[in-house]
Amino acid sequence: xxxxxxxxxxxxxxxxxxxxxxxxxxxxxxxxxxxxxxxxxxxxxxxxxxxxxxxxxxxxxxxxxxxxxxxxxxxxxxxxxxxxxxxxxxxxxxxxxxxxxxxxxxxxxxxxxxxxxxxxxxxxxxxxxxxxxxxxxxxxxxxxxxxxxxxxxxxxxxxxxxxxxxxxxxxxxxxxxxxxxxxxxxxxxxxxxxxxxxxxxxxxxxxxxxxxxxxxxxxxxxxxxxxxxxxxxxxxxxxxxxxxxxxxxxxxxxxxxxxxxxxxxxxxxxxxxxxxxxxxxxxxxxxxxxxxxxxxxxxxxxxxxxxxxxxxxxx
Amino acid sequence: xxxxxxxxxxxxxxxxxxxxxxxxxxxxxxxxxxxxxxxxxxxxxxxxxxxxxxxxxxxxxxxxxxxxxxxxxxxxxxxxxxxxxxxxxxxxxxxxxxxxxxxxxxxxxxxxxxxxxxxxxxxxxxxxxxxxxxxxxxxxxxxxxxxxxxxxxxxxxxxxxxxxxxxxxxxxxxxxxxxxxxxxxxxxxxxxxxxxxxxxxxxxxxxxxxxxxxxxxxxxxxxxxxxxxxxxxxxxxxxxxxxxxxxxxxxxxxxxxxxxxxxxxxxxxxxxxxxxxxxxxxxxxxxxxxxxxxxxxxxxxxxxxxxxxxxx
Numbered sequence: 001x002x003x004x005x006x007x008x009x010x011x012x013x014x015x016x017x018x019x020x021x022x023x024x025x026x027x028x029x030x031x032x033x034x035x036x037x038x039x040x041x042x043x044x045x046x047x048x049x050x051x052x053x054x055x056x057x058x059x060x061x062x063x064x065x066x067x068x069x070x071x072x073x074x075x076x077x078x079x080x081x082x083x084x085x086x087x088x089x090x091x092x093x094x095x096x097x098x099x100x101x102x103x104x105x106x107x108x109x110x111x112x113x114x115x116x117x118x119x120x121x122x123x124x125x126x127x128x129x130x131x132x133x134x135x136x137x138x139x140x141x142x143x144x145x146x147x148x149x150x151x152x153x154x155x156x157x158x159x160x161x162x163x164x165x166x167x168x169x170x171x172x173x174x175x176x177x178x179x180x181x182x183x184x185x186x187x188x189x190x191x192x193x194x195x196x197x198x199x200x201x202x203x204x205x206x207x208x209x210x211x212x213x214x215x216x217x218x219x220x221x222x223x224x225x226x227x228x229x230x231x232x233x234x235x236x237x238x239x240x241x242x243x244x245x246x247x248x249x250x251x252x253x254x255x256x257x258x259x260x261x262x263x264x265x266x267x268x269x270x271x272x273x274x275x276x277x278x279x280x281x282x283x284x285x286x287x288x289x290x291x292x293x294x295x296x297x298x299x300x301x302x303x304x305x306x307x308x309x310x311x312x313x314x315x
Numbered sequence: 316x317x318x319x320x321x322x323x324x325x326x327x328x329x330x331x332x333x334x335x336x337x338x339x340x341x342x343x344x345x346x347x348x349x350x351x352x353x354x355x356x357x358x359x360x361x362x363x364x365x366x367x368x369x370x371x372x373x374x375x376x377x378x379x380x381x382x383x384x385x386x387x388x389x390x391x392x393x394x395x396x397x398x399x400x401x402x403x404x405x406x407x408x409x410x411x412x413x414x415x416x417x418x419x420x421x422x423x424x425x426x427x428x429x430x431x432x433x434x435x436x437x438x439x440x441x442x443x444x445x446x447x448x449x450x451x452x453x454x455x456x457x458x459x460x461x462x463x464x465x466x467x468x469x470x471x472x473x474x475x476x477x478x479x480x481x482x483x484x485x486x487x488x489x490x491x492x493x494x495x496x497x498x499x500x501x502x503x504x505x506x507x508x509x510x511x512x513x514x515x516x517x518x519x520x521x522x523x524x525x526x527x528x529x530x531x532x533x534x535x536x537x538x539x540x541x542x543x544x545x546x547x548x549x550x551x552x553x554x555x556x557x558x559x560x561x562x563x564x565x566x567x568x569x570x571x572x573x574x575x576x577x578x579x580x581x582x583x584x585x586x587x588x589x590x591x592x593x594x595x596x597x598x599x600x601x602x603x604x605x606x607x608x609x610x611x612x613x614x615x616x617x618x619x620x621x622x623x624x625x626x627x
Binding site: 099101107310 | 360364367369370389390392393395396397399401402403404405406407416417419420421422424461464468
């Protein structure tokens with residue numbers, strides 16, 4: 001076996017054996033059960049309210065909630081970053097502190113194997129887990145409501161899971177970046193959590209502030225309101241969690257027709273029907289590419305940082 | 316001279332203004348045990364990292380087994396086993412699994428790797444602990460596991476950075492014996508760095524004295540001692556009582572004696588040649604009782620101290 005895959009194999013084994021991973025799986029599993037339960041209890045009302053959407057009943061399993069517990073989609077958006085951070089925050093610095101990094105690098109392997117293998121291993125674990133959970137919810141929902149998903153619904157769910165993997169791997173890469181930069185695992189974990197909190201709590205607040213401050217006060221024209229709205233939206237989209245929620249909402253709610261403001265002219269004459277899968281995909285294309293780009297930037301930074309570092313034993 | 320295995324030419328490493336290694340040139344032939352000796356922070360580890368291609372030299376070149384360490388690090392690392400100081404293992408894996416991981420990184424199959432790992436664990440005396448997690452190993456056991464880890468790739472050269480740090484004296488003795496034995500049996504070239512003079516002295520064919528990034532002297536221990544102490548080639552230690560002043564005076568005046576140091580009743584006499592018989596005769600005729608008389612060769616300790624006292 002190629003040395004690269006030897007490292008990947010070991011990393012996966014490490015993840016699977018660790019307590020950390022068990023805890024995360026337990027957490028996500030509870031999430032599944034919880035969100036499925038609340039979806040089940042609200043599904044009846046949700047269906048009777050809008051008949052036009054009844055065709056996409058199965059997707060509702062992932063998006064509706066009775067208000068006591070958030071739906072699956074929100075849970076993944078919330079726990080996904082935690083999962084990514086937990087998988088990556090000690091990727092490099094733990095090896096360094098244990099003194100295994102210098103031993104590893106004195107083997108005949110290229111240096112980037114180490115960081116690439118860490119990323120690939122975590123990505124494999126994350127994908128397997130998210131897909132397993134997604135399919136689990138699907139399976140249990142199938143048993144509970146007895147209506148099989150249409151191929152389109154299935155397709156939407158798969159794309160939802162792919163976007164989720166992408167989102168989690170963004171946080172994973174950010175955590176790996178911090179683990180390369182900071183020598184202490186606790187520092188890097190804290191830094192990653194700080195970024196996560198910033199984007200999920202403070203960033204919307206800040207955007208709100210800016211939006212209020214810059215709102216056109218005099219001579220309000222539709223054009224100025226529209227451009228202001230677009231400016232604010234562009235700001236919110238700097239946050240990866242916003243990108244993720246836009247992308248996944250569109251995937252799981254086919255009735256979402258646009259992610260920006262629509263004028264009356266655009267709505268006039270439109271048939272109030274759900275979008276086909278291809279169109280939904282087109283709609284979230286920028287969001288997905290944005291997430292991918294953010295992930296790539298984080299990885300590139302940690303790669304460069306790691307390649308330039310001097311590896312001495314335990315420091 | 317035998318085929319050179321490690322060749323350093325004008326090797327220099329600078330960190331900002333600080334020169335860690337300063338135009339170091341050194342050649343180590345196949346099969347030799349070479350001790351790189353120096354205080355902490357002398358640049359020993361940096362030199363070793365450059366040999367493995369883990370750090371790039373600022374200028375100069377390193378060749379190990381005919382490969383340039385900076386450009387062909389992979390080829391070098393295939394042939395060189397490196398044991399860092401305070402080596403780390405994956406605590407959650409057993410000793411055997413740790414070795415197996417290294418073996419597979421070196422392209423061995425699982426079966427080959429397991430067989431070789433077991434043989435090596437037996438060799439370093441850890442076969443009973445093979446199934447235990449590496450996290451439970453003591454410092455000495457970790458060091459021996461480290462040696463097995465280094466040998467699993469069947470290297471031509473092994474580089475040990477402070478291999479005896481933190482092990483008890485008995486452990487050190489066994490460990491060094493093992494290295495010596497391996498070197499002789501397998502024809503391994505060994506480079507070990509240390510600031511423990513006595514240990515290095517025990518097993519090294521040659522030593523290099525490395526201070527502040529520069530190699531001050533190279534040679535075997537007696538050679539170094541001649542090179543450094545020149546005329547005062549012999550040190551005689553003796554204990555006499557009552558050790559009168561007149562005895563000391565006549566001792567200092569004796570032909571061939573270059574200096575006398577007195578601590579309590581113990582005298583250290585530096586001489587150009589072996590004058591122990593004369594000293595004994597003098598002591599008896601001066602009415603002193605002679606308790607102990609021994610000739611000592613200058614050890615690395617003295618060599619070392621001489622350097623630092625000299626402020627070089």
